[in-house]
Amino acid sequence: MDNYLDRSIIEMFFFESEQLIEQIDRAVLLAEKAGDYSPELVNEILRAMHTIKGSAATMKYSNIAELAHALEDVLHYLREHKPRHVDNSELTDLVLEGSDLIKVELHKLKNGDRNDGDTTDIIVRVRDFLARLDPDNAVGAGISQTEELAEDPAQATFSSRSKSYFAHLVFDDSSGMENLRAFTVAHHLGEMADDCRYEPSDIAVNESSADVIRSEGFRIWFRSAATDEELHQFFSRASYLRSFELSLIEEADTSTDGEANGNGALRASPDINGPPSGDIAPPARQLEREDQTNIQQSIISVHVSKLDKLMDLVGELVISEAMVTQNPDLRGLSLENFMKSARHLRKITSEIQDMVMSIRMVPLTATFHKMYRIVRDVSKKLGKDVQLRLIGEETEVDKNIIERISDPLMHIIRNAIDHGIEMPEDRIRAGKDKAGTITLEARNVGSDVFIAIRDDGGGLDKARILDKARRNGLLHRPAQEMTDKEIYAMIFLPGFSTKEKVSEFSGRGVGMDVVVSNIEAVGGSVWVESEQGAGSDVYFKIPLTLAIIDGMNIRVGHSRFTIPITAIKESFRPTDKDLIRDPNGYEMIMVRGQCYPIVRLHDRFGTDGAKRDLTAGIMIMVESETSTYCLFADELIGEQQVVVKSLPEYIRAYKKISGLAGCTLLGDGSISLILDVERLR
Amino acid sequence: MANMAEEMYETEDTQKGKYLTFALDSEYYGIEIKHVTEIIGVQTITEVPEMPEYIRGIINLRGKIIPVMDVRLRFKKPFRAYNDRTCVIVVDIRDVSIGLIVDQVSEVLSIPDGEIVPPPELSNVMHSYITGIGKVGNEVKLLLDCDKLLHQEDSEQLASIG
Numbered sequence: 001m002d003n004y005l006d007r008s009i010i011e012m013f014f015f016e017s018e019q020l021i022e023q024i025d026r027a028v029l030l031a032e033k034a035g036d037y038s039p040e041l042v043n044e045i046l047r048a049m050h051t052i053k054g055s056a057a058t059m060k061y062s063n064i065a066e067l068a069h070a071l072e073d074v075l076h077y078l079r080e081h082k083p084r085h086v087d088n089s090e091l092t093d094l095v096l097e098g099s100d101l102i103k104v105e106l107h108k109l110k111n112g113d114r115n116d117g118d119t120t121d122i123i124v125r126v127r128d129f130l131a132r133l134d135p136d137n138a139v140g141a142g143i144s145q146t147e148e149l150a151e152d153p154a155q156a157t158f159s160s161r162s163k164s165y166f167a168h169l170v171f172d173d174s175s176g177m178e179n180l181r182a183f184t185v186a187h188h189l190g191e192m193a194d195d196c197r198y199e200p201s202d203i204a205v206n207e208s209s210a211d212v213i214r215s216e217g218f219r220i221w222f223r224s225a226a227t228d229e230e231l232h233q234f235f236s237r238a239s240y241l242r243s244f245e246l247s248l249i250e251e252a253d254t255s256t257d258g259e260a261n262g263n264g265a266l267r268a269s270p271d272i273n274g275p276p277s278g279d280i281a282p283p284a285r286q287l288e289r290e291d292q293t294n295i296q297q298s299i300i301s302v303h304v305s306k307l308d309k310l311m312d313l314v315g316e317l318v319i320s321e322a323m324v325t326q327n328p329d330l331r332g333l334s335l336e337n338f339m340k341s342a343r344h345l346r347k348i349t350s351e352i353q354d355m356v357m358s359i360r361m362v363p364l365t366a367t368f369h370k371m372y373r374i375v376r377d378v379s380k381k382l383g384k385d386v387q388l389r390l391i392g393e394e395t396e397v398d399k400n401i402i403e404r405i406s407d408p409l410m411h412i413i414r415n416a417i418d419h420g421i422e423m424p425e426d427r428i429r430a431g432k433d434k435a436g437t438i439t440l441e442a443r444n445v446g447s448d449v450f451i452a453i454r455d456d457g458g459g460l461d462k463a464r465i466l467d468k469a470r471r472n473g474l475l476h477r478p479a480q481e482m483t484d485k486e487i488y489a490m491i492f493l494p495g496f497s498t499k500e501k502v503s504e505f506s507g508r509g510v511g512m513d514v515v516v517s518n519i520e521a522v523g524g525s526v527w528v529e530s531e532q533g534a535g536s537d538v539y540f541k542i543p544l545t546l547a548i549i550d551g552m553n554i555r556v557g558h559s560r561f562t563i564p565i566t567a568i569k570e571s572f573r574p575t576d577k578d579l580i581r582d583p584n585g586y587e588m589i590m591v592r593g594q595c596y597p598i599v600r601l602h603d604r605f606g607t608d609g610a611k612r613d614l615t616a617g618i619m620i621m622v623e624s625e626t627s628t629y630c631l632f633a634d635e636l637i638g639e640q641q642v643v644v645k646s647l648p649e650y651i652r653a654y655k656k657i658s659g660l661a662g663c664t665l666l667g668d669g670s671i672s673l674i675l676d677v678e679r680l681r
Numbered sequence: 682m683a684n685m686a687e688e689m690y691e692t693e694d695t696q697k698g699k700y701l702t703f704a705l706d707s708e709y710y711g712i713e714i715k716h717v718t719e720i721i722g723v724q725t726i727t728e729v730p731e732m733p734e735y736i737r738g739i740i741n742l743r744g745k746i747i748p749v750m751d752v753r754l755r756f757k758k759p760f761r762a763y764n765d766r767t768c769v770i771v772v773d774i775r776d777v778s779i780g781l782i783v784d785q786v787s788e789v790l791s792i793p794d795g796e797i798v799p800p801p802e803l804s805n806v807m808h809s810y811i812t813g814i815g816k817v818g819n820e821v822k823l824l825l826d827c828d829k830l831l832h833q834e835d836s837e838q839l840a841s842i843g
Contacts, residue, residue: 316744559728605730647729648739648748650777650831657731663739663746671727671741 009237013055015301017106020048021099022366028099029372032092037078045095046075052102054230057192058237064105065192067119069225070126071098074133083133094126096373164249165193165231169218172242178213179203185238186220192234193224221249304399307360314349314356315548315643321349322640322667350641353548361396361544364442364451367406368393371440374410378417385424385434386417391441397449401522401542405451408515408526412453412538413438415512420457420536430533432456447549447566448524451540460530462487472496485626488528488536492516523661525625525678541625549644551664553637553672554620556601557610560672561633562642562664567677569621569628571636574614589619589630596621597629599680604659610634622677629681640667644674699791700815702822703770703783705753710783711790711815711822718771718778720786723763740780742771749780755830756810774827781830790817797824 027044031037053068071094078086101122105115169185171178183203190196198220200209224231228246235244325342368390379386397405421427421436428434439454462484469475469490479487490496494513519526523543530536543549551562552571572591580588580595587598598619602610611617611634619630642664646652661676700711701720726738726749735754739746749769754760761784769780792815800811800823810829815822 319744607728607730645746648746648778650748650779651729651732651736651739654733654736655731657729660730663727665741665744665746669741670725671739671746673727673729 010059013059014106014110016055017052017102020052021103021106022370024048024095024099025373026369028092028095029376032088032376035088037086037088037091039079039082042075042079046072046079049075050227054226054233057226058230058234060188060191061105061109061115062191063115063117063119064102067098067101067123067126070123071095074126074130077130077134081134086133087129090129094122094129096377098122098126163225164195164221164223166247166249167220167222167231167235168245169220169235169238170242170244171213171218178218179210181238181241182213182218185218185235185241188238189220189222189224189234192226192230193222195221195223197221302359307356307399310356311360314353315645317349318353318548318641318643319665319667321345323669326667328668353641357398357544357548360399362399362402363394363396364402365393367402367409368440368442370406371409371413374413375417375438378414379421382418383423384417384421384436386421386436386438388413389437389439391439392443393440395442395444395449396544397542398544401524404518404522405540405542408518408540409440409451409453411512411515413440416453416455416457416536416538420455420459422458444544445541447544448541449544451542453538453540454535455537456535459532459534459536460488460491460528461532465490468496469493485527485529488530491528492526527625548641549674550639551642551672551674552620552639553642553666554601554618554631554633555635555637556605556633557607559605559607560637560666560670561601562640562672562674563620563622563631563677564661564674565639567622567624569623571618571620573617574619576615579614587614591621591630597627597681598632599629600632601675602632604680622680624677624681626678627681631675631680642666642672642674698793699789700822700824701770701789702787703768704785704787705756705758705783709787709820709822710752711792711824712770712772712781712827713824714789716772716774716827718773721769721771721780722765723767723769723782737782740769742778742780745778747771747778747780749782750831751782752830753782753784772827774831777831779831790815790822792817792822792824 024045027041027048031041049068049072053065053072056062056064056068074091074094077083101117101119105117108117109115169182171181179200180203182198186196186198186203198218200212200218203209203213203218226234228248231246235241235246238244325346330338371390372388375386375388416438417436421438422430422432424434427436433456437456439452441450441452441454443450465487466475466479474490474493474496492512492515496512516526519540519542525541526538528536528538550565552565552568553560553562555561574589578590579598580590582588587600588595589598598614601607602612614632617632617634618636619632620636621628621630644662645664646662647657647660651657659676659680661674663671663673666672696713696715699714701714701717702709702711704710721742724740726740728738729736729748732738735751737749737751737754739748751760763782766785767782768786769782770786771778771780796816797813798816799813810825811823812826813824815824
């Protein structure tokens with residue numbers, strides 16, 4: 001992209017358009033639920049479509065603009081004429097299909113691909129729909145437009161409701177090469193307007209035209225379907241433009257196009273219609289919009305990379321605070337005033353830290369609401385009746401995490417509808433409500449967020465899972481030795497799929513393992529609970545934030561490790577009589593009548609110089625998702641807030657070390673390895 | 682004229698043809714100066730489990746955590762205890778930072794391309810890391826390919842054994 005539109009505008013465009021598309025989806029689904037398109041909803045969708053169309057046209061993404069324009073026409077008709085017989089479900093499908101297409105195109109653009117999706121097919125269908133709605137007015141026009149469309153879609157789109165405008169542009173004195181700047185503007189204007197004529201007309205070839213523009217300004221006549229607001233926006237974005245005047249030209253006769261129109265335009269002088277210039281009285285439409293967004297005035301959007309950087313800096317701050325207050329030079333000194341100041345410093349750093357964290361926190365609402373759409377599409381396709389219930393959607397999670405849980409959630413929900421929820425007749429036969437329910441629930445538990453996806457479907461079939469696992473060679477232990485949880489966990493293994501038939505939505509056996517790896521990538525875990533005939537629950541446990549955790553530092557030989565405090569149940573010094581060793585050499589310890597396995601960290605990580613005598617060191621009982629066990633270490637060093645850093649890339653590329661979640665810097669500048677209790681055993 | 686052209690070239694790319702030389706036992710090695718970020722003394726190294734022997738662990742370089750590789754061990758030389766001459770050369774290759782532990786850092790030398798000869802074709806393991814042999818006066822410096830030093834698995838070795 002040239003400097004005419006810089007990167008930030010493009011990013012803003014994506015951001016806005018995605019939000020608008022989501023808004024449209026939401027409104028459409030609401031309307032579908034209500035069984036009717038209320039004027040408010042039509043308005044909302046129309047407004048969003050309109051904005052998308054405008055900004056897409058400005059950005060030269062013409063296929064998006066055309067599609068949005070076609071849909072806008074339909075909604076506009078609905079709003080203005082309030083027809084009585086509207087096929088709501090067809091309308092819903094069309095709008096959703098359209099919004100999907102736009103989503104795909106946006107995604108392509110975001111990845112740096114071209115927006116090459118073909119929108120003509122859906123535009124034809126939308127026009128057709130409109131034609132049926134409005135037989136007297138649009139039948140002829142509709143058909144002719146469709147025909148036209150096949151040849152030149154852009155032409156058809158813009159000629160339908162376009163108006164003639166006149167614009168007078170004055171460039172900055174210092175800009176130079178006015179003729180080329182003017183040509184750029186005219187060229188870009190061509191994207192959203194037809195019949196562009198300008199004076200002086202030889203700007204592209206004649207350099208002396210720059211002088212004319214400098215003295216008299218650049219005058220341009222065009223026809224455009226875009227609104228005043230969009231045109232104002234367009235001109236105000238042009239580079240080196242000092243001022244501009246834009247005015248609407250009343251046309252004597254719209255039917256005689258071409259020459260007559262051109263003459264009309266030339267005759268019209270800008271002051272006929274009282275030219276609305278850029279800085280006087282914004283169009284009414286804009287005012288109305290400002291009213292609505294007043295509440296958002298106190299909100300600014302910040303690039304996530306800046307927040308990431310801020311987070312890093314706060315991390316460094318936490319470390320340097322520890323370096324100062326726990327400085328070895330201070331050992332053994334009694335420094336009352338220093339300690340007082342140090343406490344104050346600590347208080348402030350932890351407040352900053354909390355604040356930065358809270359800035360990064362985003363409620364799950366948007367992610368959860370997306371699921372309405374998934375549920376609707378999948379259940380409709382499969383002929384099932386499914387409702388989605390949301391609980392705790394206001395729960396907040398770190399921005400980085402939220403981005404990575406959307407896909408897994410979608411996947412689990414698709415699976416739940418496809419495999420879990422039964423067909424309506426089966427449900428009635430089983431004495432259940434005809435409509436299945438999927439409940440999406442989020443809640444905070446300590447420093448984690450639990451997300452549960454529950455369905456009231458058939459539940460997991462243990463025998464079939466085992467059978468399938470056996471056939472796919474995934475079963476490595478005798479079935480009777482496995483707990484229910486372990487059997488259910490097998491559905492997350494790569495290459496596992498119980499559905500006999502592969503459907504569009506699920507059943508290929510890829511995906512469930514991707515869910516696990518996605519969730520694990522953000523330090524979370526996944527497990528399933530199920531009851532045959534009553535449904536199954538999938539749980540995600542994800543940390544609130546990735547960056548800073550409360551850790552317990554321990555020493556093993558020369559090495560230092562950090563265990564997340566939340567995983568620790570207790571620590572104690574073992575006595576000889578509690579230690580048990582089974583015939584296979586596995587060590588266990590009896591605590592209050594319960595037996596727990598022991599993991600010797602020095603053996604696990606091959607650390608030299610560690611204590612070997614269990615009674616000389618310390619036991620730390622930790623709880624993972626699947627089990628509770630005891631870690632054996634030399635001693636506890638102390639509790640500290642630690643900044644989680646990933647291991648250097650070189651090391652990660654060499655090998656993924658199981659049992660290590662990352663590393664961190666301690667107060668004395670040394671490095672401690674953070675243990676991953678889920679994968680230590 | 683030729684001189685001037687050379688001078689201009691020099692100012693354009695002052696790092697060209699310059700090598701940081703270091704010693705392992707009695708041999709001298711050179712790495713291209715453009716890869717070198719800094720040279721530090723040996724710091725406390727935190728061991729990382731499940732790594733090959735030559736990756737000694739990770740160090741804290743002013744808040745940045747980087748791995749350190751003992752070049753002696755990488756070249757299958759016996760381990761030698763670190764002393765006050767032992768240095769860590771921090772190199773940055775394709776955005777991967779890593780510290781190279783060497784016996785002692787010598788100096789920065791200009792070795793023009795004309796003084797560099799390709800290594801003799803020997804089926805020795807070490808030669809895969811060497812791009813050329815630079816002649817400086819009566820001495821020779823073995824010029825290392827940092828990329829291979831970092832990323833090459835010991836596959837040739839296995840192949841030669843097999």
